[in-house]
Amino acid sequence: MDAEYQDKEKDFLKQGLAAAWPICMGYMPIGMALGVLAQKAGLSVFEMALMSVIVFAGSAQFICVSMLVSGAASIPIIITTFVVNLRHVLLSSSLAKHLDSMSLKGLALYAYGVTDESFGVNYTRFIEGGWTPKKALVVNHASNLCWILCTIAGAWFGELIPQGAFGIDYALIAMFIGLLIFQIRGLIYVASAVIAGLAASVMHLYTEGNMYVIVGAMTGATVCLALRRTAFFKKFEKAREEKT
Amino acid sequence: MTTFQLFLIFLGMGLVTYLPRFIPLALFAKRDVPAWFSEWLSFIPPALLAALLAPDLIVAKTAQGAHFDFLNPKLFVAFPVFFIAAKTKSLGGTVISGMALYWLAQKLIESGYLG
DSSP: HHHHHHHHHHHHHHHHHHHHHHHHHHHHHHHHHHHHHHTTTTOOOHHHHHHHHHOOOHHHHHHHHHHHTTTTHHHHHHHHHHHHHTTTTHHHHHGGGGTTOOOOOHHHHHHHHOOOOHHHHHHHHHSSSOOHHHHHHHHHHHHHHHHHHOOOOHHHHHHHHSGGGGGGHHHHHHHHHHHHHOOOOHHHHHHHHHHHHHHHHHHHHHHHSHHHHHHHHHHHHHHHHHHSSSSHHHHHHHHHHHOO | OOOOHHHHHHHHHHHHHHHHHHHHHHSSSOOOOOHHHHHHHHHHHHHHHHHHHHHHHHHHTTEEEEOOOOHHHHHHHHHHHHHHHHHOOOOHHHHHHHHHHHHHHHHHHHHTSSO
């Protein structure tokens, strides 16, 4: 390990937290809302905490609470959770090559905090460079801690906070917009996003559940891979390269 | 339902949440994947973020049914937020300005200046 690297590593905690705070902003309204719903569904503050610590998957937790209210049995809840969280396979697969320096134990610790949000933040930083698995791990677990605290706060006194205060409902949407913009490193990435967005929206119109996220994303990526393999696109990219 | 029963459900949920996150990491971190697969994966991040985002902005789901909705404050606010994100390259700044703009848009709607 050279000196410069060590210097960079020293404040990994600070840098990780600095990268994580927009995620925490986004989690606040959603975590609180979940806490309020869970409390209305009859879960105690302790049970809410238990759930967030063991599961850490926002949408699946919402679904679990609503299924509990409608009296669903445990196996359907678990199967639904599995389907809802299947998209994490895509996130982890994309992240894996940036975490090749981690031990299996490190990866096991990392996997716990892979969410849409932490993935977006960490993937962007890895691509930009200067990001390390250690900092990424701080992002994952800081977001996780924040999520747990927000859901507990919601279960405790969430009803006191007015709905939609300070535009906080828009925090996660704005974050996804930012993260999406940071991924655009060429025309083909725009194509990937546009195709995926349209495919997901159309599917969302006609289907229940959230499989539209996986199907939309896979559609965008597959079309772009095919597009890039076509002679037309190769010619187009070559022409662009010659221009610049 | 008792706390212990809930605990068992959460444990099951935790397991089926954790494994799809862990297995690809363990499989692909140290192994070379085929070139086409890693190229395909490189398109996944923008595609996935767009797939998460777009339905929120352009699809309205109500009890009566689902339809495209291109005239809603979430979508209108998205345009300046896209622009701010591209210009500032700051995630925190984007989140804060998005919240402020959305808050403003809702105030304007409430006061009757818009729609």
